[in-house]
Amino acid sequence: MKILVPVKQVAVLDEDFELRDDGKDVDVDFLDYELNEWDDFAWEAALQLQEQHGDVIEIVPMTVGPEEASDSLLKCLGKGGERAIRVWHESLQDSDPAVIARVIAKVAQREQADMVFAGTLASDHGYSQTGVSVAAELNWAKAAVVSKVNISPNASCIQVNRELEGGLEESIEVQCPAVLTIQLGINEPRYASLRGIKQAKAKPIEVLSHTDLGLQDSDVGIAGSRSRVRRMVMPAKGQAELIEGSVVEQAARLADIVKQLRGGV
Amino acid sequence: MNSILVIAEQRRGELMPSSLECIGAAVELKSSNNSTVIVAIIAANASEFVSQLSLEGVDEVITIVSPVAHFQADFSEAAALSLINDRQPSLVLAPHSVDAWGYIPALATTGNYGIASDVFAIRYEDGNLIATRAAYAEKLHQELEFPSYATTVLTVRGNTFKVIEQSGNPVVSDFAAPAVDLRTKHIEYIEPEGGGEVDITQAELMLSIGRGIAEEDNVEQFAELADNMGFTLGCSRPIADNGWLPKYRQVGQSGKTVANCQVYIAMGISGSVQHMAGMKHVANIIAVNTDPEASIFSIARYGVVADIFDIAEELETHFE
Numbered sequence: 001m002k003i004l005v006p007v008k009q010v011a012v013l014d015e016d017f018e019l020r021d022d023g024k025d026v027d028v029d030f031l032d033y034e035l036n037e038w039d040d041f042a043w044e045a046a047l048q049l050q051e052q053h054g055d056v057i058e059i060v061p062m063t064v065g066p067e068e069a070s071d072s073l074l075k076c077l078g079k080g081g082e083r084a085i086r087v088w089h090e091s092l093q094d095s096d097p098a099v100i101a102r103v104i105a106k107v108a109q110r111e112q113a114d115m116v117f118a119g120t121l122a123s124d125h126g127y128s129q130t131g132v133s134v135a136a137e138l139n140w141a142k143a144a145v146v147s148k149v150n151i152s153p154n155a156s157c158i159q160v161n162r163e164l165e166g167g168l169e170e171s172i173e174v175q176c177p178a179v180l181t182i183q184l185g186i187n188e189p190r191y192a193s194l195r196g197i198k199q200a201k202a203k204p205i206e207v208l209s210h211t212d213l214g215l216q217d218s219d220v221g222i223a224g225s226r227s228r229v230r231r232m233v234m235p236a237k238g239q240a241e242l243i244e245g246s247v248v249e250q251a252a253r254l255a256d257i258v259k260q261l262r263g264g265v
Numbered sequence: 266m267n268s269i270l271v272i273a274e275q276r277r278g279e280l281m282p283s284s285l286e287c288i289g290a291a292v293e294l295k296s297s298n299n300s301t302v303i304v305a306i307i308a309a310n311a312s313e314f315v316s317q318l319s320l321e322g323v324d325e326v327i328t329i330v331s332p333v334a335h336f337q338a339d340f341s342e343a344a345a346l347s348l349i350n351d352r353q354p355s356l357v358l359a360p361h362s363v364d365a366w367g368y369i370p371a372l373a374t375t376g377n378y379g380i381a382s383d384v385f386a387i388r389y390e391d392g393n394l395i396a397t398r399a400a401y402a403e404k405l406h407q408e409l410e411f412p413s414y415a416t417t418v419l420t421v422r423g424n425t426f427k428v429i430e431q432s433g434n435p436v437v438s439d440f441a442a443p444a445v446d447l448r449t450k451h452i453e454y455i456e457p458e459g460g461g462e463v464d465i466t467q468a469e470l471m472l473s474i475g476r477g478i479a480e481e482d483n484v485e486q487f488a489e490l491a492d493n494m495g496f497t498l499g500c501s502r503p504i505a506d507n508g509w510l511p512k513y514r515q516v517g518q519s520g521k522t523v524a525n526c527q528v529y530i531a532m533g534i535s536g537s538v539q540h541m542a543g544m545k546h547v548a549n550i551i552a553v554n555t556d557p558e559a560s561i562f563s564i565a566r567y568g569v570v571a572d573i574f575d576i577a578e579e580l581e582t583h584f585e
């Protein structure tokens with residue numbers, strides 16, 4: 001049984017940043033990258049299943065992104081798995097989640113994967129679309145915001161918990177093959193060992209383009225997207241009164257405010 | 266005639282309040298889009314929701330009877346797909362809820378629609394739909410457009426659009442959804458753990474800690490500070506997920522809404538949309554964060570750009 005785990009290298013804004021000339025995104029020079037937190041939980045869920053059931057379960061991380069995105073794959077491989085897949089071509093630039101899902105689905109088919117564990121959302125843009133779109137591309141069953149997984153290899157269905165609003169959960173049965181979107185807190189992601197990190201560098205990362213997967217230029221990038229960025233805008237500044245000064249002054253003022261507000265309650 | 270379709274949601278026999286906000290958004294838009302507003306409800310007992318959905322400005326309420334009592338992604342997707350095929354709305358609105366996350370993206374893929382999630386502003390410019398949502402951890406906003414799609418589906422952020430109070434007199438009809446293979450099956454609901462020693466929904470004064478506290482050992486210091494100040498201790502999700510504080514202290518979408526809170530001090534909390542869902546209504550929000558761009562400042566009344574440990578240490582001297 002093969003589990004494909006698509007991961008995203010999310011962008012974190014520098015404190016001061018500038019937009020690109022076309023105003024549609026941030027200039028990449030002002031972005032730092034890290035592995036999406038949700039995907040760390042998804043990869044851990046796959047690792048734990050493999051530990052439980054042994055080699056009957058194969059786990060493969062993949063990403064859609066340029067060379068630098070390999071860091072996220074290395075982070076996964078440092079903890080386990082034998083190989084990874086990275087898909088990129090410049091025409092994938094500015095793809096929306098629908099396009100990313102199309103690419104992931106093609107990889108799942110090529111790999112003959114039985115399950116896809118995606119993150120529930122990514123911390124940069126919070127789309128919460130990709131995993132469930134992958135399921136539609138593959139015509140598979142799906143469950144979003146999964147907080148518990150119970151799988152026996154090769155069973156025709158699995159049992160998972162969906163996390164609903166307000167801390168309520170729903171336990172459901174899902175037919176395989178399926179896409180699950182994994183929620184925070186489902187497990188405790190491990191840290192890679194130094195040895196693991198070293199070994200990861202020797203593990204193969206296969207690099208593919210969209211055309212290797214049978215997709216056309218018109219299927220990807222802006223052309224293939226279901227939404228198009230018109231422009232990025234700075235949100236209106238909040239109304240917050242900034243409390244300035246030294247820490248001693250800030251704390252004193254804060255204490256005054258708290259005492260005054262507390263009196264009113 | 267052009268139409269806007271709202272897909273309302275229910276859970277365990279209760280209409281999800283976010284559905285009413287979607288109706289509010291649709292009715293606000295209908296004049297600029299010169300369209301009718303259709304509200305569909307998918308439920309085993311769909312007809313029971315008709316009166317709640319019959320609000321002023323709604324032209325038609327459509328009931329879709331589900332073969333199962335609980336949300337089921339395949340059925341919702343197939344029902345929405347065939348209704349959209351039938352009515353050809355240019356815009357479809359659904360709450361940005363966990364259930365919607367479970368099928369709306371698939372609906373857009375299968376139906377070949379435009380899509381955007383977690384949208385908090387919607388407008389038309391020269392007849393073109395423009396939706397605004399957040400980007401980069403809420404620090405920027407992106408305006409999206411959907412050229413070449415006859416139908417676009419948007420999931421709508423909660424607590425953004427006004428609910429309509431007046432009732433209306435819409436046409437009511439029933440829509441028969443196609444039978445589909447249901448690939449998931451409800452087993453049971455699992456209730457959240459009990460309230461524990463405090464009920465934060467009752468608290469008027471709260472001090473909440475987030476990932477900025479860095480380590481479990483640091484929790485104690487903030488617990489003491491909150492105590493000395495007469496505040497109830499709350500937290501963001503990572504603190505509860507790590508087991509550093511019990512889940513019943515978690516504020517937010519998957520935790521609790523601090524409905525009675527008057528003063529909320531957020532320490533080392535970035536202000537994710539899911540955290541804000543539980544506290545952004547509070548009148549007096551005080552945020553302490555080292556990152557001046559943290560989105561929590563956008564809803565705060567007072568902001569302190571500083572290290573929470575420095576501030577906490579100093580604050581202690583004022584509340585002994």
Ligand SMILES: Cc1cc2nc3c(=O)[nH]c(=O)nc-3n(C[C@H](O)[C@H](O)[C@H](O)COP(=O)(O)OP(=O)(O)OC[C@H]3O[C@@H](n4cnc5c(N)ncnc54)[C@H](O)[C@@H]3O)c2cc1C
Nearest residue numbers: 475476477501502517518519520533534535539540555573
């Ligand atoms: C379906 C779903 C439901 C969710 N439900 C909830 C929920 O109910 N509640 C919830 O909180 N989250 C929820 N989340 C998670 C949410 O998306 C965020 O991951 C979470 O809120 C982040 O918590 P945080 O702000 O503490 O951490 P971070 O986002 O990591 O922010 C930490 C902040 O601390 C600041 N900081 C760090 N060190 C210091 C210091 N020394 N001094 C001052 N500031 C410092 C940083 O600048 C940063 O702004 C949910 C997510 C999903 C997908």
